[in-house]
Each structure stands twice: as structure tokens, then as C-alpha cells.
Amino acid sequence: MANNSTDSLPTVDENFALNQQLADQLAQILAYWHQQRQRHQRASLVLMGSKAWQTTLLEASKAQFADWPSELLWLDSKANRQHLRHQLGQTRSAQQAGLVVDMAEGLDIEAITLAEGLLPGGGICCWLLPEETAGLPAPSEHPLAKLLSFPWHAQDMTPHYALWARERILNADQHLVLLETDSMNHQDADSHINRNITHTRPPSTQPPSAELTALSAEQSQLLQLLYQHFRDQVTQQPASPTLLVAARGRGKSTLIGHLLNRLLADVDTPYQIALCSARPEQHQQAWLCLNPKHQDTVTRWAPDALLAQQPTLDWLIIDEAAHLPWPQLQKLIRHYPHCLLSSTSAGYEGSGQAWQQHLRPWLDQHFSDWREFTLTQALRWHAEDPLEALVRELSGQVDHQLSEQGGETAGLTPLPLHHLSWQCVTPQDLSASQRAQVFALLTESHYQTRPRDWQLLCSAPNYQLALIWHNSQLVGALWAIMEGPLPDWGPERRLQGHLVTQKLRQHHQTPALYSGRYARCTRIAIAKPYRQQCLGKQLVSYWQSHPHNIDIDSFTVSFGASPALWRFWSACGFHTLHLGVQADAASGRCNLIMMTPPQAQSLRQAYDQIQNWFQAQWLALSDEFQPLSHDLISVTEQQAWQVIWQQHPDWQVRPWQRTPPHQRQQALREYVLGYRPYEAVSGALIDWFEQQSEEKWHWPEAELLRWKQQGQSWAQCRQAWSASSGQAHIGRKGLEALLKARLQAILDFY
Structure with missing residues (x-):
């Protein structure tokens, strides 16, 4: 990865010698940084100006301050997220920890979110902003360029997200903002800088290493509750899982280590306990908190090896459980119901919102006595840390409480249609607050909404939104991608995006589909107080009939197959054309593709051919792969599928x-x-x-x-x-x- 540390910074320009103004700015950096370290918070330093001036300040800080971080990890468009945990591990001290985010190189918000969660209190994050908006990343360097559908390129991305993020970074509370113009124009910058710094909280006496050496009062209280719960659970039948949930930096892994020490020290015959996670480093902190003698007792497993060998265990501990594929997690819980599942509550990592949306209803159905415990106090940094609040906002994790805003009776009385307003727009047509409402609703309702989706929603060129508003309150949202036509470059060529047409081309060799224009719904959601009023179907109908989509040949959708979703889209005029045979890692369901009949004759012939082939192939798919009948789908759902297969024409077997x-x-x-x-x-x-x-x-x-x-x-x-x-x-x-x-x-x- 390029630019990993301050050693790779450009040489300091001799024209930027340490004059009095720069010396004053270094003094402000030192005072602010020490203030944040006393509070056990992260310092968030914003430098707006030329790269040479920013380089001078960073190099001078490294040279002048004895306890400046030994290396600064650069998070630019080339940052490798897979290596961040190794380069900025949870056990690294604040004296070693520092981040640099260079907006001129582009923002990769998922890399920033991951790195911020690993940066301990006392660490520093430096935001480098160009003085003019023209200095924002060149199109070819946009970190999301590879996610755009063909033929869109990086230069087609709009600057909405970058401009909004720049404004939020400059105006965030408790951040130190330094401007190059202050030093060049010999101005006293104190009034500008200090307006963003608050001094109301007294310095904290909590040492930076508290998370690694001791438990907080909240952890201690929860340790006692978990310990008693575990002791009661050992002999309880039927067994039931336990959840430990918290935001990042709350000490979940440390608490697990102390819990295991307590359990193993309390019995003559040690329990058989296993630690498990998607990657070994994800439970490393819990392992390091174990007494050495207990490290010889607790075994460490990869989830696939654990399922393959199935050793006898008294307890299974799964750390960062949201990173496990949902079907794999279900299998582990079924085989080891005496288990503790620990994970972050943000819902942006691993299986995303599957942790929030699927796990609890599934546990309610299968384990009536399951329990959940929560940690709330930040330990890796002090509460009200400014960097945590800023990164949450930049990643679209602002809580809008959409499910409560409609009022207690909103779901009981149908909303009069004349009280609703309808829109079909591009995301860029909305204000930043309106886009935030849309993203909050879609995040609440969908299990795989990630921070990068927020960036794409703000800036991608080929997205469309169909929206329902009640005054200024968002009632419903449909997010669509505009696709096609495509060039026919042969059956072996795979282009970026265009999921439906390329999947159907792969399975049916129908290149005629490439000539069409399509609108693919990727997400649809109605706010909870307004559901069960047919607003979803009305929203789809509005979207399809809107004048913006008059040239669309067909509307498509792809989703994890469930009877309820299939019935919804079938009622909206969509028909089944493809069913995958491999379950999705997050949803545990096979991919189902549906499409409205196209009007153009050439497209209609290809559509009819695909539908006929699917109906002929369906019997073999259902017999051999059983994509809708595997053991992770409930009996009730399988029965619902049986009714659909028997009654609906889409699923009628067609003789070869x-x-x-x-x-x-x-x-x-x-x-x-x-x-x-x-x-x-x-x-x-x-x-x-x-x-x-x-x-x-x-x-x-x-x-x-x-x-x-x-x-x-x-x-x-x-x-x-x-x-x-x-x-x-x-x-x-x-x-x-x-x-x-x-x-x-x-x-x-x-």
C-alpha cells in the first residue's frame, strides 16, 4: 500500500521553514493533542492548504514532538482494507497510533470507518483538505470508480459526497482546524481554531491502556451477570444462545477473556470451551486476556473447521459473529446452542444488517430463552469522542428514528393519498438531509447496506429514487439502477454491473437482451408506521409509470428468494426468470431474478425463450439442488413455496x-x-x-x-x-x- 507512514512523506519544501507562524501552529497542535490525550479521546486535526504546507506541519510535528506517533497510516484511494487490522491492531498503544486521510486522494469511507474503530484514545487522525474544492480527487482516482456499472467511469461521479464531507469535516465540533492562509498572511489563528474546541469536560484520569488491563464498572457488572447466566446455562435443557452486542471500542473482547478466566478458575474439571471467529485476529484480544494456563485449555477454531470436525464443547464463543456468513452462523448455533455470540451493533461489517434483522427473529423462533447483553460505555476512547461522531456521520450511520416519527397510530389509519407527495428523482436532486433520510430508511430495512452505499447514493451517476413523502417525513423509498444498453462483446466478456442481463446471458445465451434499457430495483422500503397499506405496490407502480422511465424496456429485480418477497413482486407484474442454487452468505437465501415483460419484439422473444427454458429446467433444479427447501428455511416457508409452485404459472413444469x-x-x-x-x-x-x-x-x-x-x-x-x-x-x-x-x-x- 502506498504512503503507509510519515517516512514516505515528500521532502519538506525549504520555502516553508519553521517561521513564527508555523511555530505557533505547531504549538496549537501540541496543546490540542495533549488536551485530547488527557481526556483519553482521539485528536482530530484538520489541515486545509497546499500539500507542501501540510507536509511541513506533519514532518515538523514528527521531528519536534518526542511522543508523536511512530508511524502515520495513510488512508487514501489505494488503502488496502484487508491489511488495516495488521497495520493498526487493537493492542497498539496510543503513542504508536495515527491516521492520515488525504481528501485530495479520495475518501474510502469503509477504510476510514475500519481504521477509526481501531485507533485508541490518545491517537491522532489528520484530515488533509485542499484549500479549493478544485483540489478534490481527480476522477481517475475516485475510490469507488470500480463499483460503477459499465459504461460509467470515474469522471462521471458527481462531487456531492466529497463537497458534503469536506463541509462536515471543517465544521465538526472539538476538531482543530488550521488553514495555510493563517500562516501565510501572518494572522492570529486562535479565534478561528478555538471556536471548534470545547474545554467544558475536566481531564480524565483513565489511563490509555485501561481497556487492556482492567474492567470498567459496566464491564464488571456485566461480567457478574454473564458468569451467573453461564453457570445456570450449563445444565439447562434445552440450551439457548447468548448475545453480547455493542458499538466498536466498548471492550467486548476484553470482557469475553475475563469471563472465560472466571469460568475456568471456578471448576475442578475445566469446561471444554472454544473461541471462534471469521479471522483469528478478531478474537485475539479475548485470547490475550486469558491467563496463560487457560490458554492451554481454550481451543481456537476457524468456523469451517469447527463444523467439519464438530468437537464436543460445553461452550462456544464466537467473536465478531456478524462477519460469519448467515447460513454458517445458523449451523454453528444449531450444533452448539450453548454459545455466546459477540459482535458490533453498527451493521456495516460482514453480513451487515443480517445480524440485526435476521438473527433475533430466528432466535425467537428456535430458542425462546435466549438472552442479550449490551455494553454502552466507550473504553478504547472516552465517551463523546469527536472522531467517532464525525466518522459515523461520514459513513451515513446517523440515527433518524424513522420507525417512530410517524406516531403511535400512524400504522392504524390509512394515509389519505392527497396528503402524500411522490417523487422520481436522481439522488443529486435531493438535499443532503433528504438523502440522509433515504439512506437511514434503507439501512433500517435492508441487511447489506454499507457505508460505501452512502457514498454511491450521493455521487453515482446512474441511480434513481422513487420516494413517498408525508410533509417533510419520508414514508417510502425505492432505489433503482439504470442499466443498458450493452455492447455484445461475446459470451466470455463480463462487464461491470448489469446483474440481471448478464446473468441471463450467461445461463441462456440471449445477446438480444443487451439491446434493451432496464431499471433494476436494488432496494425498496416503507417506514414501519406506514406498512400494510399497499404503499409498496403503489410506489412500484408510480416508479414504472413515471415519465422519466418512458424509454425503459423492462423493469427488473433480484433478491434473496422468500415467499413474501416473491408474492410482492409477482403482484407488481414481475415474472420469474432465474433461481440460483448457491445461498447468499448474508441472507442464507438463493438469488431470484424477476422481470416485467418487455414491449420490444426482439426483447420479448428472448424473454419468452428464457421463461420457457426456466420452466423446463425447474424440475431438475428443485430435485438436485433444492434451492428453496434446504435445512435453513423454516417448515412454514417451505409449505408456502409448495403452494406457490402448485398454483402460479411461473413455476409450472414445462416438458422438454x-x-x-x-x-x-x-x-x-x-x-x-x-x-x-x-x-x-x-x-x-x-x-x-x-x-x-x-x-x-x-x-x-x-x-x-x-x-x-x-x-x-x-x-x-x-x-x-x-x-x-x-x-x-x-x-x-x-x-x-x-x-x-x-x-x-x-x-x-x-
């Missing part, structure tokens, strides 16, 4: 004989060439195998095809093939290569 032979042969040829995946042709392949003469039983691959005909998984086929052929190391690709070779030989013959 009704699909023209040339289409089936072409699909199998495209599978052989690697243009279609197995899941798109498995039904046609089995039908083809059934039509072959009895000579097929002499093929070496005949048993493999028979196993697939019986609905066996690839893992089962791999085991059976290894046992019968002695080829122990052949995997799915090898087995598919055998099928493709046989297919090619037969198809070439004809």
Missing part, C-alpha cells in the same frame, strides 16, 4: 419435448464450450441421456450421468466416482470434463 430440439442441442453445445453453467442445462442433459440408446451403459461416464439423474450432489458423485474408478483426486471440474467430452463426441457425430 415442448422445447425445440435445436435449442436443446445448442444449449448442450454451449455447455461443452463453457458458455453455460451446468445448473442452466442439467435438465436438458438428463433428458438427453434418457433419450440415448442402450449403448450408453457402455460409456465410462454412464454411472456419473445416472447419479446426476438420481439427484445426487457433485460431492456425492465425486465420492462415488473415486470409489468405483480409483481416481481419488478428481473434483467437480474433472467430472464435468468427462461429461463434456462424451457430449461433444455424440453431438459432433450428428
